[in-house]
Amino acid sequence: MKKQSLFISIMLCSVGLFAxxxxxxxxxxxxxxxxxxxxEGKLYIVEFMTERCYSCxxxxxxxxxxxxxxxxxxxxxxxxxxxxxSFDGYVWKEKYDISVLPTIMVFxxxxxxxxxYEESIGGMRMFDILTEHNLPYNRTGTESYLHxxxxxPPSSPPIAQIAPPVPPPAAQTVAYTPLPTAPxxxxxxxxxxxxxxxxxxxxxxxxxxxxxxxxxxxxxxDNALRTVEQLEHELSRHVMVSTHTLHGRAIYKVxxxxxxxxxxxxxxQYQISTPNTDYFVVDLxxxx
Numbered sequence: 001m002k003k004q005s006l007f008i009s010i011m012l013c014s015v016g017l018f019a020x021x022x023x024x025x026x027x028x029x030x031x032x033x034x035x036x037x038x039x040e041g042k043l044y045i046v047e048f049m050t051e052r053c054y055s056c057x058x059x060x061x062x063x064x065x066x067x068x069x070x071x072x073x074x075x076x077x078x079x080x081x082x083x084x085x086s087f088d089g090y091v092w093k094e095k096y097d098i099s100v101l102p103t104i105m106v107f108x109x110x111x112x113x114x115x116x117y118e119e120s121i122g123g124m125r126m127f128d129i130l131t132e133h134n135l136p137y138n139r140t141g142t143e144s145y146l147h148x149x150x151x152x153p154p155s156s157p158p159i160a161q162i163a164p165p166v167p168p169p170a171a172q173t174v175a176y177t178p179l180p181t182a183p184x185x186x187x188x189x190x191x192x193x194x195x196x197x198x199x200x201x202x203x204x205x206x207x208x209x210x211x212x213x214x215x216x217x218x219x220x221x222d223n224a225l226r227t228v229e230q231l232e233h234e235l236s237r238h239v240m241v242s243t244h245t246l247h248g249r250a251i252y253k254v255x256x257x258x259x260x261x262x263x264x265x266x267x268x269q270y271q272i273s274t275p276n277t278d279y280f281v282v283d284l285x286x287x288x
Contacts, residue, residue, distance in 0.1 A: 024064040024073050026081035030092060033080045034111045041109050041139045044078035045130070048093065048103040050085050055120040056102040066123030069130070076134050090246050091217045095280050106133050109141030211265035212240065212257030213272070214282045224252035231256060235272070240284075258284060 027033050030046065037044040047064075049056035063069060064079075073079050084093040084101070092098070096105060100118035106129070108114050114133055121129065215231065218224040228239045235256065242253040256272075259265040265281045273279055 021065055021067060022070050023060070024070055024079050026064075026079045028081060028083075030080050030082060030088075033078045034107075037078045037107070037109050038111070038141045040078070041141065042076060042078055043109060043114075043133060043138055044080060044107050045073065046080045046082055046105045046107065048082050048084050048089075048096075048098045048105070049101055050083055053101045059102055059120055063121055063123050063126050066126070069123050069126050072127060072130050077130065085247065087217075087219055087246065087251070090251065094214075094217070094282075095278075104129075108133075108138040111141070114138060210284055211259040211262050212255040212282050212284050213265055213269045213279050215254045215256060215279055218252045218254070219249065221250070221252055224254050227254045255282060255284070 026047070033044045033046075036042070047056070047059070064073075082092050083089045084098055096103075096113070096116075102120060104117040104121060104126075105113055106115040115129070117129070216224075216227060218227070224241055228241060231237070231239045231254070237256055238258070240255045240257055242255060244251045244253065256268070257265070259268065262281055262283075269279050269281055
């Protein structure tokens with residue numbers, strides 16, 4: 001009990017020391033942080049948190065108020081704070097598999113994750129982490145590498161057409177060959193559009209396909225249906241809509257599938273990706 005009281009006293013004193021100092025000025029837009037990091041040749045650091053997370057608040061009041069940490073981040077990093085209970089934060093939470101709060105992730109200037117810490121971090125250790133990853137090869141990047149968050153695609157998304165499964169010459173590289181033995185994993189298919197009305201032919205999923213490529217998450221049902229229609233027309237593949245709830249509101253995830261291995265899904269993701277997309281592979285046994 002005495003040890004606990006001493007610890008709380010030390011923490012309160014630390015808060016008092018930093019209360020009137022400068023703190024890290026976090027952004028809330030992860031896409032803009034990516035673009036800025038690419039332009040300026042910096043890394044960016046992301047704190048995943050919620051307003052209800054006590055450890056997150058303590059890090060804000062102590063770690064991110066440490067003058068040494070504040071100065072180093074301002075000079076070398078683009079800082080971002082993501083509330084995983086917001087709609088956009090929910091999408092990023094899924095993409096980066098955030099299950100512990102706070103979680104700190106460090107990304108290089110090309111938007112690639114280089115480190116993930118699922119714990120509270122003090123000022124001295126945070127400074128060591130910042131200096132450890134601030135290396136020349138992590139600061140090299142251009143804006144062309146950066147992709148925005150999953151969002152509503154344009155009316156005609158620039159998705160590559162899939163080549164027919166014709167055996168190529170030995171020296172030729174095949175862009176993509178559909179799996180001949182993988183059974184389809186449809187949930188919602190056969191979308192028909194009549195003005196702003198849509199309809200689904202619902203089918204059961206196959207238990208033998210475990211991976212898909214998430215195209216986006218939508219708050220509006222109509223936007224999800226329009227995306228399904230576009231994808232099925234342009235890719236000639238089965239598309240799934242998975243419904244989830246966030247704070248009592250529905251979220252509609254659009255996933256192209258299904259694939260029997262993560263490698264197959266990753267290959268498909270690579271083939272359909274463009275500089276304006278950020279599709280990612282999902283484990284359907286956990287997502288649906």
